Amino acid sequence: MHNASLSELATALGSRKISSVELTRFFLGRIGRHNPALNAFVTVDEAKSLDQARAADARLAAGEAGPLTGIPIAHKDIFCARGWLTTCGSKMLGNFVSPYDAHLIERLNTAGAVILGKTNMDEFAMGSSNEASFYGPVKNAWDASRVPGGSSGGSATAVAARLAPAATGTDTGGSIRQPAAHSGVTGLKPTYGRVSRYGMIAFASSLDQGGAFGRSAEDVARLLSGIAGFDERDSTSVDRPVEDYLGSLERPWNGAQGKTPLAGLRIGVPKEHFGAGLSEDVARAVREALTVYEQLGARLVDISLPSSSLAVPAYYVIAPAEASSNLSRFDGVRYGYRAPEYRDLLDMYCKTRAQGFGAEVKRRILIGTYVLSHGYYDAYYLQAQRIRRLIALDFALAFAQCDLIMGPTAPSAAFRLGAKSSDPVQMYLEDIYTTPVNLAGLPGMSLPCGFTDGDLPIGLHMVGECFSEARMLSAAHHYQKATDWHRRSPPGFS
Amino acid sequence: MMSWEIVIGLETHAQLSTASKIFSGASTAFGAPPNAQASAVDIALPGVLPVANRGAVERALVFGLAVGAAINRRSVFARKNYFYPDLPKGYQISQYELPIVQGGCLAFLTREGEKTVRLTRAHLEEDAGKSLHEGLGELSHGMSGIDLNRAGTPLLEIVSEPDMRSAEEAVAYARALHALVRWIGICDGNMQEGSFRCDANVSVRRPGEPLGTRCEIKNLNSFRFLERAIEFEAKRQIEMLEDGGRIAQETRLYDPDRDETRSMRSKEEAHDYRYFPDPDLPPLVVPDELLAAAQKSLAATGTPRSRQAQYALQFAGDGVTGYDTAVLTASRETASYFEDLVARMGGGAKLAANWVAGELSAALNRDALDIGRSPVSSAQLAGLLARVRDNTISGKIAKEIFDALWQGGERGNERAADAIIEKRGLKQITDMAALEAIVDQVVAANPKSVEEFRAGRQKAFNALVGQAMKATGGKGNPAAITEILKRKLGSSGC
Numbered sequence: 001m002h003n004a005s006l007s008e009l010a011t012a013l014g015s016r017k018i019s020s021v022e023l024t025r026f027f028l029g030r031i032g033r034h035n036p037a038l039n040a041f042v043t044v045d046e047a048k049s050l051d052q053a054r055a056a057d058a059r060l061a062a063g064e065a066g067p068l069t070g071i072p073i074a075h076k077d078i079f080c081a082r083g084w085l086t087t088c089g090s091k092m093l094g095n096f097v098s099p100y101d102a103h104l105i106e107r108l109n110t111a112g113a114v115i116l117g118k119t120n121m122d123e124f125a126m127g128s129s130n131e132a133s134f135y136g137p138v139k140n141a142w143d144a145s146r147v148p149g150g151s152s153g154g155s156a157t158a159v160a161a162r163l164a165p166a167a168t169g170t171d172t173g174g175s176i177r178q179p180a181a182h183s184g185v186t187g188l189k190p191t192y193g194r195v196s197r198y199g200m201i202a203f204a205s206s207l208d209q210g211g212a213f214g215r216s217a218e219d220v221a222r223l224l225s226g227i228a229g230f231d232e233r234d235s236t237s238v239d240r241p242v243e244d245y246l247g248s249l250e251r252p253w254n255g256a257q258g259k260t261p262l263a264g265l266r267i268g269v270p271k272e273h274f275g276a277g278l279s280e281d282v283a284r285a286v287r288e289a290l291t292v293y294e295q296l297g298a299r300l301v302d303i304s305l306p307s308s309s310l311a312v313p314a315y316y317v318i319a320p321a322e323a324s325s326n327l328s329r330f331d332g333v334r335y336g337y338r339a340p341e342y343r344d345l346l347d348m349y350c351k352t353r354a355q356g357f358g359a360e361v362k363r364r365i366l367i368g369t370y371v372l373s374h375g376y377y378d379a380y381y382l383q384a385q386r387i388r389r390l391i392a393l394d395f396a397l398a399f400a401q402c403d404l405i406m407g408p409t410a411p412s413a414a415f416r417l418g419a420k421s422s423d424p425v426q427m428y429l430e431d432i433y434t435t436p437v438n439l440a441g442l443p444g445m446s447l448p449c450g451f452t453d454g455d456l457p458i459g460l461h462m463v464g465e466c467f468s469e470a471r472m473l474s475a476a477h478h479y480q481k482a483t484d485w486h487r488r489s490p491p492g493f494s
Numbered sequence: 495m496m497s498w499e500i501v502i503g504l505e506t507h508a509q510l511s512t513a514s515k516i517f518s519g520a521s522t523a524f525g526a527p528p529n530a531q532a533s534a535v536d537i538a539l540p541g542v543l544p545v546a547n548r549g550a551v552e553r554a555l556v557f558g559l560a561v562g563a564a565i566n567r568r569s570v571f572a573r574k575n576y577f578y579p580d581l582p583k584g585y586q587i588s589q590y591e592l593p594i595v596q597g598g599c600l601a602f603l604t605r606e607g608e609k610t611v612r613l614t615r616a617h618l619e620e621d622a623g624k625s626l627h628e629g630l631g632e633l634s635h636g637m638s639g640i641d642l643n644r645a646g647t648p649l650l651e652i653v654s655e656p657d658m659r660s661a662e663e664a665v666a667y668a669r670a671l672h673a674l675v676r677w678i679g680i681c682d683g684n685m686q687e688g689s690f691r692c693d694a695n696v697s698v699r700r701p702g703e704p705l706g707t708r709c710e711i712k713n714l715n716s717f718r719f720l721e722r723a724i725e726f727e728a729k730r731q732i733e734m735l736e737d738g739g740r741i742a743q744e745t746r747l748y749d750p751d752r753d754e755t756r757s758m759r760s761k762e763e764a765h766d767y768r769y770f771p772d773p774d775l776p777p778l779v780v781p782d783e784l785l786a787a788a789q790k791s792l793a794a795t796g797t798p799r800s801r802q803a804q805y806a807l808q809f810a811g812d813g814v815t816g817y818d819t820a821v822l823t824a825s826r827e828t829a830s831y832f833e834d835l836v837a838r839m840g841g842g843a844k845l846a847a848n849w850v851a852g853e854l855s856a857a858l859n860r861d862a863l864d865i866g867r868s869p870v871s872s873a874q875l876a877g878l879l880a881r882v883r884d885n886t887i888s889g890k891i892a893k894e895i896f897d898a899l900w901q902g903g904e905r906g907n908e909r910a911a912d913a914i915i916e917k918r919g920l921k922q923i924t925d926m927a928a929l930e931a932i933v934d935q936v937v938a939a940n941p942k943s944v945e946e947f948r949a950g951r952q953k954a955f956n957a958l959v960g961q962a963m964k965a966t967g968g969k970g971n972p973a974a975i976t977e978i979l980k981r982k983l984g985s986s987g988c
Contacts, residue, residue: 080541093540100534102541199541206773234543235775322773325573328584329538333640349577372575372768381770 001026002162003489006071006219009165013060013070020053020060020070024114027072031117031163034493038139040148040157042077043085044117052114059112067246068226069112074164076155077118078125079210080199081105084115088201089123089133089151092330092337092356102199103231104168104210111226116164119154123358124327125175125203127151128430131421132360139417141183141490142456146414149179149430152213156183159213161493166223167213172203173315174409174434176211177446181409181459184448186476186486187213188220191466192441193238196231202326204319205236207438216486217447217476221245224469243470249477253297260297261478267293268303268402273433273461279412285450285458286408289479293406296478303398303405307390311436312428314391317371317384318439323361324368330356363424392440399465404475407433409446409459433461443469447476448485457485498735499701500728501708502664502694503656506671507649508681509621509689510553516620516648517544517587524687528626532642536623538582543774546571548784550648553680554594554618555780555788557650560678560797561613563598565785571618571775575768579640580623588651590769593617594778600654601799602670603820604663611667612655618778621647644688650680656695656705661724665717668692670798677826678795691715696727698735706731707741711748711755723748727755798823812843821851827865831872838876842883849879853896870899878911891920891968922971926978929962929970933978936961947983955979 001023004012012018028046035041049072056070080086080098082105087093101109108115122132130138130153138153140146141161148157152169156179159167169176171189180187188211195210202208212223225246230239256263269290274283290300332338332352339351357365371380398405410430420427437444442463449460460479464472480486515522518535535542558565572590595616602609623645627638652671658664672690675681683690692715697708711727714720726748731741745764746755771777796804802819822832828850835846854875858865878895881887887895895914902910915921936958937944943961946954962975 080539086540088540096540098539098541100539197541198543201540202774204773233545235545236773321770325575325585325768325770328575328577329540329582331577331579331584333579334537334582335539345579369768372770374766374768377768377770 020056024053072116074167103196122151125151149182151175174431180446182414184457204322248470263297265298266402272308273407289449314387315435320364320368405463409461413456502658510648512549515646528641558595561598588619589617809843834872
């Protein structure tokens with residue numbers, strides 16, 4: 001059952017072969033057995049989940065079920081869910097029970113999905129290894145001595161280890177795609193504005209975007225259909241109809257037929273993404289994946305994204321700048337952690353924030369405060385915004401030559417726990433291929449495309465134009481029909 | 495000794511009269527129990543997002559149009575970052591580099607004549623909450639409370655150029671601005687509730703010299719405090735300079751109990767607010783239809799200036815002065831009272847103006863009443879003034895009747911004045927024979943005055959008229975008495 005697709009689960013639920021309560025218990029059981037070793041979940045609340053499952057069963061019995069009714073979904077602990085502890089991976093919110101639902105949670109509750117639990121993450125989504133969680137690191141399902149990637153490492157691991165059929169995540173600079181690659185699952189970061197940020201605890205508002213993890217493009221399509229859409233409570237949400245992601249999956253590329261369903265598809269291959277720093281096994285697996293795409297009818301086009309090298313520096317100015325301001329509300333006054341002892345107001349602020357935030361969060365608050373300071377703003381923040389425009393221009397020019405851009409999701413496979421902890425710059429370079437996509441607001445995806453010699457999964461990175469999620473999912477689906485990388489499961493979890 | 499010139503610029507916060515807050519749906523009504531009107535957005539729960547209130551934007555536009563300013567069709571909300579317990583997000587959403595309203599000017603009358611003050615800008619922002627240090631009861635254990643009802647209340651900050659040269663001029667500007675924002679219906683102008691408050695920037699210099707160092711006096715919530723604070727501050731600065739000292743740029747507070755300003759923080763202690771564009775709010779683009787709605791709203795209300803011009807034209811023949819029109823347009827209610835009065839009287843605009851600006855205003859001020867709650871309605875006053883115009887009563891008697899009407903509380907009774915005239919027998923004596931008899935008695939009883947008059951002293955004549963009036967119990971027609979007396983004294987000599 002844990003290897004069943006969402007559509008198979010929906011069918012089984014619809015035909016009453018299994019109940020949502022049974023399905024939920026089943027996954028809660030797997031979590032109970034495996035989570036102590038993996039640490040993918042921060043909060044599990046059996047009673048709450050089963051309440052939702054019972055309500056879903058009633059809907060199923062009444063014939064009022066939708067595509068996600070009764071299906072348990074794991075949620076990154078960055079999404080506020082009413083009555084659920086919502087920690088964002090931080091000590092600062094260790095006692096924060098949200099009084100309201102994020103838009104995404106509200107949508108899934110309305111659809112009758114079951115909240116299976118809240119998944120571990122780098123504190124406030126700041127990290128690429130999930131080692132920066134106050135609740136301890138998450139272990140990679142393929143090799144427990146390695147990181148799962150971050151910041152949505154808990155969600156990626158939950159899906160990889162079959163502890164959840166699917167999961168939500170967020171991606172500010174690669175936080176869905178990089179852990180998807182390292183964990184051997186499929187992850188999609190939609191176009192900025194496609195999924196409401198309301199109730200998603202902000203890291204960097206202009207870059208944050210909620211998305212989905214699944215074991216296949218098809219599962220991601222099903223989950224995305226449940227969470228995408230306009231929300232008037234998020235002023236950056238885009239009021240535009242949601243495409244039929246599931247219905248478009250099988251659709252061949254424009255006019256293509258038969259064994260080459262992707263004939264006519266032009267895939268841009270950026271030379272900058274195959275340069276120094278890329279490990280050989282990742283390069284090989286990605287090249288092989290591109291060959292598969294050629295066999296499906298696609299044509300490869302050499303493209304250039306000349307401003308790529310500026311993306312990580314620009315990202316590490318803009319994201320911390322926004323974060324330094326977004327995290328100011330965690331001041332010990334109204335909710336969350338407050339230092340137990342203090343002399344006066346200033347002392348309360350200082351001790352609360354010194355004790356409540358971890359090292360990486362403090363580092364980024366300091367960087368962000370610095371780059372916004374009087375006298376430095378122009379040199380850092382404004383300059384970074386100019387780079388951001390150049391990067392968006394790179395993509396716009398590239399998309400004049402191609403329909404999708406593909407390359408590696410991360411420079412190498414999952415690294416060992418602790419390997420990059422002492423060198424933040426090495427850690428930041430994990431996101432070298434993914435950050436430009438957030439800076440340009442484009443949709444990005446990672447799908448399994450092979451393994452290293454050490455049997456670690458490798459991710460293929462796909463970037464599309466704004467609001468081209470349906471075409472991306474379809475292109476990924478055709479690839480997954482021709483390959484079985486996404487069906488492989490980590491030893492011990494199959 | 496050379497004189498000093500005082501230079502003043504004002505920053506005025508006008509609370510916009512929207513039903514809900516600027517970035518949340520919570521009510522802005524004054525006086526609710528603490529935190530009863532603080533929504534998730536106002537409390538700044540993790541994950542919440544602001545959505546701009548269209549009504550607040552429209553009011554800002556109406557103001558911009560009313561002062562002939564440029565409307566920035568694209569303006570930007572920025573974050574002003576600082577920590578304070580009543581600032582829930584740790585930043586205030588304001589406008590910085592690109593405000594919605596730029597330039598414009600405000601013209602008004604002073605004792606010296608017409609004065610025009612240039613405006614720098616007007617921008618939208620949110621108010622903070624309130625810290626409560628007292629009245630929390632025994633259980634507070636010396637702690638402070640936070641009331642976030644006011645947090646997120648929409649404000650228009652109106653910044654003037656340093657165009658004012660005396661405290662009196664600054665107050666005249668503030669009064670004109672106060673009248674304007676109430677007139678155009680964007681602010682209720684309630685100063686006790688903090689709906690309209692000023693910060694004054696004050697500096698002094700020798701005439702012709704460059705601007706001196708300024709001090710900013712914060713939060714002046716009455717015209718009297720504004721005047722007193724500026725006067726104190728200018729005197730303080732002049733004394734300091736004359737003693738050879740220097741002015742330090744700083745923020746000061748006015749203490750009304752001690753009638754002095756005190757230093758709050760120096761320039762060195764000033765915050766670095768780290769302004770940057772709010773990534774949660776896209777640039778504020780004013781659509782054509784919203785601008786059109788603002789234009790329509792302004793066309794419907796007009797402004798105090800447009801009404802003054804109308805009066806000047808309409809009542810030019812009646813002797814209504816510029817000063818009269820300024821008083822009559824102090825508020826829309828005053829103007830409509832006056833207009834209703836003139837309409838009911840069918841003429842006599844100057845008499846009506848004198849009464850509204852004189853007796854009525856004085857009585858309203860004395861009893862601290864708005865004209866809308868005047869115990870004497872325009873109908874009653876029209877009934878009274880009709881008797882003045884047809885010589886039934888003198889002006890002096892009319893004042894007596896006005897006082898009776900004020901106490902009487904018969905607002906609805908148009909004929910209340912007639913009833914009082916009848917009841918108290920106040921009808922003017924116009925019977926010439928009766929008046930002649932009285933004048934004869936007065937002349938006979940005051941030979942000394944008669945003699946003095948004949949010696950050429952006009953004063954003695956006036957004394958005789960007074961005596962005659964007194965003898966009629968104030969009911970004699972003064973014009974008739976004067977005429978009779980002239981005739982009598984003329985015929986008996988010279």
